[in-house]
Amino acid sequence: MSAELKRALLERCRTMEIPLVGVAPIDRWEEPPFEPWIxxxxxxQAVYPEARSVVVIGLPITLPALETTPSIWYRELYRTVNILLDQYTYRISNFLNDRGFPSVFVPRDGYADVQALLKNPVAFFSHRHAAYLAGLGTFGVNNVLLTKEYGPRVRFGSLFTAAExxxxxxxxxxLCTRCMRCVQICPAQAIDDRDYPAGITNRSACTAYSAVLAKRGLSPCGVCIKVCPVGEDRKLFDRMDPSIYSRGEGATNEELHRSWEHVRSYGRK
Structure with a gap:
């Protein structure tokens, strides 16, 4: 029955055009794969005691829009993906509820706004760790999850279900190549590769920079996931050469930089 239910669940996700889906049993949280752990x-099971499995879905962040960050384009893409994640996990949880398995979706961002994160830079549940335990990726130096398909350019949503x-x-x-591009480019200097795989060791610095961008209507940042070389999406968009993000003598990427600067020049406060 459980295998049949999962097949039906995966088919439901396919019809909703969800590219990444994984399932993690709750006992995986009890056996930390690395330290420090959650x-x-x-x-x-602490958030929803009836939970027996966690279903995690992932939606991609489109690379050309992300490359304009910080910009209104990336901000709207980020918001759109978050809204879809909440809607999809809500619908999937009801799909399981209708079949007699108590389920509940988890909001994509479990906090009020960036000001709340300045007070306490964590949410009540980590979708990244759930995605890791559901087999969707591995952690990078910058403490985000890397996937084979999209590198770190993917957002995750989760739902808890009583179904086993x-x-x-x-x-x-x-998947992390430890190229250190994310460390070198971080505008908040918030990433310390010495603490890998824990990654970001200064959440306050990262959040403070996001707060600055929020005042301009341009948050979040996203620079570290822009430059990551991992992901099949780089082939699709012909972005295999990481030097395109740098400017210097002999650079051949002026057309790209002009396009990014054009987008950044509009829509901000």
């Missing part, structure tokens, strides 16, 4: 109060669904395997290979 405190127990953030585990799914067949689990997906964890990824065996570490």
């Amino acid at each position: 405190p127990e109060e953030f585990w799914p 669904l067949p689990a997906d395997p964890l990824l065996d290979d570490d």
